[in-house]
Amino acid sequence: MTKQNGPTKERELILDILMEILEYGGYSHVVLKKALDKHQYLEKQNRAFITRVVEGTIEYLLTIDAVIDQCSKTKVKKMKPVIRTILRMSVYQILKMDRIPDSAVCDEAVKLAVKRKFHGLKGFVNGVLRTISREKETFVFTDWSRKYSMPDWIIELWKQQYPAETVERMMQAFLEERPTSVRCNLDRASMEEILQSLEQDHVTVQKNPLADHALLLSGYDYLDAVTAFREGWITVQDVSSSFVGEAADPKPGDKVLDVCGAPGGKSLHIADKLAGTGQVVVRDLTENKILLVEDNIRRTGFTNIRAEVWDALEEDPSWEEQADIVIADLPCSGLGIIGKKPDIKYQVTKEDLEDLAELQKDILSVVWNYVKPGGKLIYSTCTIDHLENEDQRNWILETLPFEPVSIEGAFGSQIKEETMKDGYIQLLPGRYPCDGFFISAFRRKA
Structure with a gap:
């Protein structure tokens, strides 16, 4: 790769990645990883640049679109997808990446438009970007949706459930750089x-x-x-997710079933805590998900864990009252991990939350019976929505033969919440340096 075509080649990659995510609905973390794996020959700094522009463009998408709409007669939604994506990735660089001269960003955007057969629109691309470059100090958004690039309906949902300052701090935390x-x-x-x-x-x-x-x-x-x-x-594994293993608190020889466990982080943690004893079985719905788990089992070398394909909605009589611990980390909206997977906030809908809450109940109605009397059920999600969390905990207590188990002190001295004595916690970004995560512990009544 010559030095001259280097920046253009990188930006072509960024364009292709963003097109797949923003125009065709690909998952950001999957598409980006696949592209970086394919282009491992690139220098570390080039790969870091690609990652930052892709992730940053997605994180600030609503802010970026608002800026473009202010400076273009043709609105973002009316643009050709390739031109729209070139402008979005370029505006991110102009607004958020001081080390790259705006003139270089504009020139590379024009080159990209021409290379993708939009020669007739190179003047449009150049004009919009140079206007944005001149006026970038004037773009100050006070409404939270454009300031934090968060859909209005999610903000309103959170405002109904948390104090306004907590909601704002969460949105700030989602945009912070994360090791x-x-x-x-x-x-x-x-x-x-x-x-x-x-x-x-x-x-x-x-x-x-x-x-x-x-x-x-x-x-x-x-x-x-x-x-x-x-x-x-x-x-x-995010530290919030690792607290599932701490809440489970397995004892030597325990038999543990993780019903929706891919890619296996929680199960591997429990296998680690069991120190070679007991048995951990991790299940998920598809062969591809289980292959991910098996890769992780091979890499870590644990011998007290195995993975298998199983639909959690399907009853398995062989597990009836057999498990010392059942881990039910169930499918959810993922609103707690927007910091890692920013495209979630644009893809999930209010109807999805309601559908997922019903799916969670359906799964719980099957898997609770695998817990032996006196055994534990750990219910968890990576979201921060009451419907999928506190409401589900209440449903378990009202519907199934379980009682809460205190988790006070289970996560060390840094995590203290009043609810922990009642067996649950809602971890919030901004309050703690971690993902948004819900954990609730129960014991099956004898």
């Missing part, structure tokens, strides 16, 4: 060995302030090049 959160498999290697290995690989490491078993990583190129990851000593 990679990993959980250490401490039955595989000591923290000292893990830290030493990461240092040798020149990875920037921070201790996670919320948990001794978790670290925050940055400065690496890709994870497969990190020895501690390849050796199975660390697993990518």
Whole structure:
């Protein structure tokens, strides 16, 4: 690759990735990873640039579209998809990336338009971007939807459930830069060995302030090049998700069933905590999801865990009253992980929340019976919506033969909420440095 066509090549990649996500509904984390895996020959800084522009454009999409609409006679929704995407990715660079001269952004955008056979629109692209460049200091949005690039209906939903300052802090937190959160498999290697290995690989490491078993990583190129990851000593998992394993608190020899477990982070954590004893079975709906779990099992090397394809809505008599612990981390809207998967906020609808809440009930109506009397059910989601969380907890207590189990102190000294004595917690971004996550613990009545 020559130096001259380097920037254009990178931007072509960005354009293709964003087209697949924004125009064709691809999942941002899947599409981006696939593209970066295919172009591993690119320099680390080039890959970092591609990642930042793709993720940033998606994160600030509503803000970007509002800016374009102010400066273009043709509104965003009326533009040709390729031109719309070129403008969006270029506006992100103009507004948020000071190191790149605006003139270079404009020139590259024009080159892209021509290369994609829109020669007749190069003047339009150039004119809109140069106007935005001149006027960029004047774009100040006070309404939360355009300021934080969050759909109005989600803001209104959260305002009904949380104080306004909590809602705003959550939206700010979603836009903050996030290191990679990993959980250490401490039955595989000591923290000292893990830290030493990461240092040798020149990875920037921070201790996670919320948990001794978790670290925050940055400065690496890709994870497969990190020895501690390849050796199975660390697993990518947000600290909030890892608290499921802490709430489950497995005892040596426990039999554990994770009913919707791909890609397997929670199950692997429990296998790690069982230190070679017991049995963990992790299930999910499709072969592809289970292949992800099996990859992680192979990489980590745990022998007390296996994965299998199973529809959680289908009863399995062989598990009736057999599990010491059932993990029900069920399909949800994902509103708590917008910081990692920003396209969620544009794809999910209010109707989806209602449908998912019904699906959760349907699954719970089947899997509760796998818990042996005196055993535990851990219900969790990666969302921050009452309908999928507190309302479901109430439904379990009213409908199924379970009582709450206190989780006070289960997550260490940094996590303290009044609700924990009643067996549940809603972790909120902005309040804690983690994803939005809900965990509720129950014991089956004898």
